[in-house]
Every structure is written in C-alpha cells, then in structure tokens.
Amino acid sequence: MTQLKITGMTCDSCATHVKEALENVPGVQAAEVSYAKGSARLTIEAGTSPDALIAAVAGLGYRAALADAPAAPVPGGLLDRVKEWVGGGDNKAGHIGDGMHIAVIGSGGAAMAAALKAVEQGARVTLIERGTIGGTCVNVGCVPSKIMIRAAHIAHLRRESPFDGGMPPTPPTIQRERLLAQQQARVDELRHAKYEGILESTPAITVLHGEARFQDGRHITVRMSNGGERVVAFDRCLIAxxxxxxxxPIPGLKDAPYWTSTEALANDxxxxRLAVIGSSxxxxxxxxxxxxxxxQVTILARSTLFFREDPAIGEAITAAFRAEGIEVLDHTQASQVAYADGEFVLTTEHREVRADxxxxxxxxxxxxxxxxxxVAxxxxxxxxxxxxDRGMRTSAPHxxxxxxxxxxxxxxxxxxxxxxxxxxxMTGGDVALDLTAMPAVVFTDPQVATVGYSEAEAHHDGIETDSRLLTLDNVPRALANFDTRGFIKLVADAGSGRLIGVQAVAPGAGELIQTAALAIRSRMTxxxxxxxxxPYLTMVEGLKLAAQTxxxxxxxLSCCAG
Structure with missing residues (x-):
C-alpha cells in the first residue's frame, strides 16, 4: 500500500477527480482519496513510478508528496520538479509568490508572458490550451501575415518600382504553394523556439491540452483533448x-465558403478575383x-478606409491602393452574399460584386x-x-x-x-499598464503608424490643439527614394506646445513611430x-522637420538644416 499526502483539495468533488486521475496512471489498481484527511491510499503494481503518481495529482492543480520518505530521486526528474512546485526547492526563497498556484487559460502572448513572470516570482503554473500552443500571433496572425506581406512587397518591386527607367522590371512568377511552405516553416520554427521549447524547459509550468470552463471562483474543469476531464484548483487565475x-450577420454569408484571415493566410x-469585406x-x-x-482585389468599406482614424490616413491609403489597381468601394455594404458554381455574388446598394x-x-x-x-x-x-482595471484585475477576486x-x-x-x-x-505586486503613449502600426505600403491623440480625440477630451501636417515631398529620405506617398502629422497641446500625438503614413512609418512615442512619454514640446x-536621410528625420513647421x-531650409 502506497500513501500520498495531498494539499489543495477544497471539497469531496476534488477528491473524486484525484481518484480518477490516479487510477488512470499505469500500474495503479485502486485508489482511495480522502478530502478530509488530505490523503490517498493506493494499491499499485510493483515498479509503478511514484513520479507518475505525483505528476497525476499535480496536473489537476493540487500538491502531492509521498507519505513515507522516498529513495533519492534522479536529479532533474519529474519528482524533483513536483517537489519544487510544492516548496521543496530552495531557489525561490523570498518571493511573494512562493507556493502559489496560478492557472493560466491560453498560451499566446499574454499567457506566456504571465506564466514566465509568475514562475520568476516563485509560483507554479498550470497552463491550459485548447488549440495550438502559441496563440494567434505566431500561428495565424502577426508572423505569417508579415511574411506574406513581405513576399508580396518584393513581388511588387519586381513588377514595378520608381527606378524602372534604368532597371527594367521583370514580372515574377508567383508559386504560392512554395511561399506558403516557407512561411509555415518559419512559423513552426518560431512557435517551437518561443513557446513550445520554453514550456518544455520550464519545470514549474504544467501544460494541459483541453477546453477550460470555470466550475466556480476557485476551480476550472478541463475537458482534455485526449479524453476525460480534470479539475484544476487555483490560488489565482489569468484568462488570456x-x-x-x-x-x-449578412444574409447568405454563413452558407458560403468565405475566408477569414486564418484561411487566407493558410491557403496555397x-x-x-478577391472581394474583401472590411476597412481596417x-x-x-x-x-x-x-x-x-x-x-484582382475589390474592397467593400462600410464607411471609408480607417474611418476611426484621422481622415487624412484613410484618404492617403485609398489613393495608394487605387494607384496600384485595387478597387476601393467607400460607403458600400453587402446586403446579401450568394455562392454558386465557384463564384461569390455580393449584392450592394450600388451594384453587384463578383469574385472567386x-x-x-x-x-x-x-x-x-x-x-x-x-459562475466565477x-x-x-x-x-x-x-x-x-489598469492592473488587469477582473470583477472577481483572484x-x-x-x-x-x-x-x-x-x-x-x-x-x-x-x-x-x-x-x-497576482503574486503580491501592484503595477499598472499605462497605454497613454501606445504606438500602433499597420503594415500596408505605405505603412500607417500612430501614437497618442488624434485631433478629434484631443478635442473630445477638451484639449485645444495646434497641429501640423508635413507631406513626404518635404522629407529628403522620401525624395531620395522617389517615393513621396504619405505624410507626418504632429498634434500638440495648444497651451503648452507639448507633443501629444503623431499620425504618419509613410514607407517605414512603423520604424519612426517609436521615437514619437518616446517624445510623448518624455513630455517633450x-x-x-x-x-x-x-541623422540625415532617414525617414525619422521627418519628425524633426514636422516639428520645425x-x-x-x-x-x-537647406537639406539638413538644424
């Protein structure tokens, strides 16, 4: 008979889940688990690994240890890991989070950052993911989209550039399936390096693959991807x-084989003919x-492109798109979508739009x-x-x-x-996230980059503004590139002259906006x-020139006048 000491159970239901988990361990013939006694009595076959028993309990979010002193474990083994989780290690002394168990639902950017910081603070973490490790950004968002956008940019330059007169273009042959394979290989590489590999090498994080659902304010039921359920008890929880x-809800849309960004990025x-519903x-x-x-692309915009931003942004991008042959239909909505014989037909208030x-x-x-x-x-x-709130706390304690x-x-x-x-x-601190100087970038060409207030937002908040818009034909870098599409706009507080916002449409706008963010953060005038x-002949010099206006x-002024 083998006995475990178990802590963290809060009810008889917890004991039932522990019993089920233990009896699923190979070599366990029977298990009796008592919530009142905080223990489990096991009938096991000879050679059954105690590491596996403790891991089964730890996987539910509880803490376990053998009641009798075990033989010295193999260094770095699973038992070492679990002992560290329950406070057996001595390398986390002094952390407020020592011994705390944190459940993290999700495995994307927020989840991973939280899990790693929580471990650094001395907590142990159970991370629950229902899909692919890594979340949206690395798998179906930022990374694959920017790879595709870069490939498309190079294809565009081979087909057309400001230097075609002296360097005749050679229109490329596009092999989408090969580009997709290259794209996916880099996605897989980054997912393993930045997510899967880190999780595998961090003993204090247990990963459960399954669908999470709150049972109450202290327990999560996980419907495991490989069958069965587990209950995770937590001291704190992060939803990410x-x-x-x-x-x-466009009539006919749900019955048509449309793409979202996920399918668009994964299709070979x-x-x-491509129709796009959306304007951001x-x-x-x-x-x-x-x-x-x-x-051949047609965009259906309910209002105008980037209608929530400064109007000059949408106007500049619309002009750039139309110059490339992209059809932009402003103030156009699809009232009906039909699909037959491999063709989409979108009915709008103006005309029909047909696409493949x-x-x-x-x-x-x-x-x-x-x-x-x-329930939580x-x-x-x-x-x-x-x-x-600014500290990421929800309406529920913990x-x-x-x-x-x-x-x-x-x-x-x-x-x-x-x-x-x-x-x-979650581990005892009190910090906030300040988004007052949050930069944002859209990776169109030219790029769109913003930080701080637009004029309209400042006026909404009762701030009187003084603004200047500098077109790129005044920026030496843009002139040298023979590409003067776009502008840089500065928004200042009229009373103090302090910079409070920047909007830019320019090739490389994403590379200059952080300088603007730092200027706003530093309260510069x-x-x-x-x-x-x-530095002369950089796009970021446009910020200085815009400020000089x-x-x-x-x-x-001369080219590089100070």
Whole structure:
C-alpha cells in the first residue's frame, strides 16, 4: 500500500477527480482519496513510478508528496520538479509568490508572458490550451501575415518600382504553394523556439491540452483533448484566451465558403478575383498582399478606409491602393452574399460584386463565451470582452485577464505587457499598464503608424490643439527614394506646445513611430523635438522637420538644416 499526502483539495468533488486521475496512471489498481484527511491510499503494481503518481495529482492543480520518505530521486526528474512546485526547492526563497498556484487559460502572448513572470516570482503554473500552443500571433496572425506581406512587397518591386527607367522590371512568377511552405516553416520554427521549447524547459509550468470552463471562483474543469476531464484548483487565475474573427450577420454569408484571415493566410491558391469585406488593419493588409501577388482585389468599406482614424490616413491609403489597381468601394455594404458554381455574388446598394473568393475581415471578437465566466463572477461588456482595471484585475477576486479577450487594444505587445503585469499583481505586486503613449502600426505600403491623440480625440477630451501636417515631398529620405506617398502629422497641446500625438503614413512609418512615442512619454514640446539631432536621410528625420513647421517654412531650409 502506497500513501500520498495531498494539499489543495477544497471539497469531496476534488477528491473524486484525484481518484480518477490516479487510477488512470499505469500500474495503479485502486485508489482511495480522502478530502478530509488530505490523503490517498493506493494499491499499485510493483515498479509503478511514484513520479507518475505525483505528476497525476499535480496536473489537476493540487500538491502531492509521498507519505513515507522516498529513495533519492534522479536529479532533474519529474519528482524533483513536483517537489519544487510544492516548496521543496530552495531557489525561490523570498518571493511573494512562493507556493502559489496560478492557472493560466491560453498560451499566446499574454499567457506566456504571465506564466514566465509568475514562475520568476516563485509560483507554479498550470497552463491550459485548447488549440495550438502559441496563440494567434505566431500561428495565424502577426508572423505569417508579415511574411506574406513581405513576399508580396518584393513581388511588387519586381513588377514595378520608381527606378524602372534604368532597371527594367521583370514580372515574377508567383508559386504560392512554395511561399506558403516557407512561411509555415518559419512559423513552426518560431512557435517551437518561443513557446513550445520554453514550456518544455520550464519545470514549474504544467501544460494541459483541453477546453477550460470555470466550475466556480476557485476551480476550472478541463475537458482534455485526449479524453476525460480534470479539475484544476487555483490560488489565482489569468484568462488570456485571445480573440477570433468576428463574422457580420449578412444574409447568405454563413452558407458560403468565405475566408477569414486564418484561411487566407493558410491557403496555397491565389484567387483571380478577391472581394474583401472590411476597412481596417487585417482587411487592408491582406487585400494589398493578395493584389501584389496577382489577385484582382475589390474592397467593400462600410464607411471609408480607417474611418476611426484621422481622415487624412484613410484618404492617403485609398489613393495608394487605387494607384496600384485595387478597387476601393467607400460607403458600400453587402446586403446579401450568394455562392454558386465557384463564384461569390455580393449584392450592394450600388451594384453587384463578383469574385472567386471572399475574405471577411471585420474585426475580432473575444474568446469568452465558452468559459462559463458568470459562475466565477467575471463581468464582460456588451461585446463579450472581459472588463479589467489598469492592473488587469477582473470583477472577481483572484481572477485576472489580459490580451485580446479583454477591453484592452488588440495588439500582441499590449497583451504581453499586460500578462507580465498581471503576474506581478497576482503574486503580491501592484503595477499598472499605462497605454497613454501606445504606438500602433499597420503594415500596408505605405505603412500607417500612430501614437497618442488624434485631433478629434484631443478635442473630445477638451484639449485645444495646434497641429501640423508635413507631406513626404518635404522629407529628403522620401525624395531620395522617389517615393513621396504619405505624410507626418504632429498634434500638440495648444497651451503648452507639448507633443501629444503623431499620425504618419509613410514607407517605414512603423520604424519612426517609436521615437514619437518616446517624445510623448518624455513630455517633450514640439520645439524640443525640433531641436534634437536626427541623422540625415532617414525617414525619422521627418519628425524633426514636422516639428520645425510649427515655427518655420521647411521649404526654405537647406537639406539638413538644424
């Protein structure tokens, strides 16, 4: 008879789940588990590994140890790992999170950042993932989309560039299946290096593959992907389940084989005609990429492109797209979608749009519906996003949330920063996430980059502004590139002259916006920005020139006037 001491069980139901888990361990003939005594009595076959017994209990979120002193374990073995989780290790002394068990639902940017910080703080973590490890960004979002966009950019330059007069173009042959294989290989490489490999090499993190659902405010039921259920008891929990494409209720759409961004990025074909419903980041990045790879693209925008941003942004991108042959239909909605004989027919108030494939990219909805949040006391807003404060705390004690499943901006770097801060707060800290100087980039060409206030947002908050817009034909780098599409706009507080916002449409705008973010964070005035040294013939020099326009006519300055 073998006996385990078990801590962390809070009810007889916990004991039932522990009994089931132990009896599923090879070599266990019978198990009697008592919540009241905090113990388990096992009838096992000779040679049954005690490591496996303890691991089965730890996988449910409880702590276990052999009642009698075991033989010295093999260093680095599973028993060593579990002993460390229950406080047997001496390398985490002094951490507030020592001995704390944190459940993390999800495995994307927010989840991974939180799990690793929690371990650093001395906690042990059970990470629950229902799909592919790594979440949206590395698997079906940022990484594959930017690879495809880069390939499309190179295809575009081979077909057309400002230097065609002296370097005749050679239109490329696009082999989408090979590009896709290259794209997926890099995705797999990064997922293993940045997610799977790290989890495998971090003993204090246990990974459960399955669907999580709250049982109450202290327990999660996990329907395991390989069958059966486990109950995870936690001291703290982080919800980081991300978001999925939101599908508008257009009649006929659900019966048609449309693409979301996920299918578009994973498909090895290039449709001859592609219709895109959407007018913001994902829709426009992919629309331009497909157009540059050879598809004839039509965009249906309910209002205008980037209608939530400064109007100059949408105007500039619309002009750039139309110059490339992309059809942009402003103020156009599909009232009906039909699909027959391999063709989509979209009925709009103006005319029919026909296409071989349809991409729907109208935003992303939080993945919260299946979590049973109400029993845990976690509140969501009308869109289903979890409501959190600046410390990532939800309405429920001991439960935090971060990333795209919350009401935070849906950017992976925001999610990761939120996850790290949530872990600090879950283990006794008190830190906040300040988004007042959050940069954002859209990887169209030209790129769109913003930080801080737009004029409209500042006026909404009662701030009187003074703004300047500098077109790129005033920026030496753009002139040298023979590409002057776009602008840089600075928004200043009229009273103090302090920089409070920047909007840029430019090739490489994403590389200059962080300088603007640091200037805003440092509370610089536009004059202080104008007085800084910027290297000549860089796009970021455009920030200095834009700042100089508050007091000078930059057309009357020499090339690199200070």
């Amino acid at each position: 389940t991300g978001a999925s494409p939101a599908i508008p 074909t290039l449709p001859e 980041v994902v829709a426009l990045e992919l629309a331009q990429a497909f157009a540059r790879l050879g598809s 494939q349809l991409l729907v990219a109208t935003g992303r909805a939080p993945n919260t519906r299946s979590l049973n949040l109400e 006391g976690v509140e969501v807003n009308a869109q289903g996003a979890i409501v959190i 439960i935090y949330a971060a990333g795209d499943c919350t009401d935070q901006p849906q950017f992976v770097y925001v999610a990761a920063a939120a996850g790290t801060r949530a872990a600090i707060n 536009v004059q202080e920005l104008a007085d800084q040294l910027f 508050f007091n000078k006519d930059v057309k009357q």
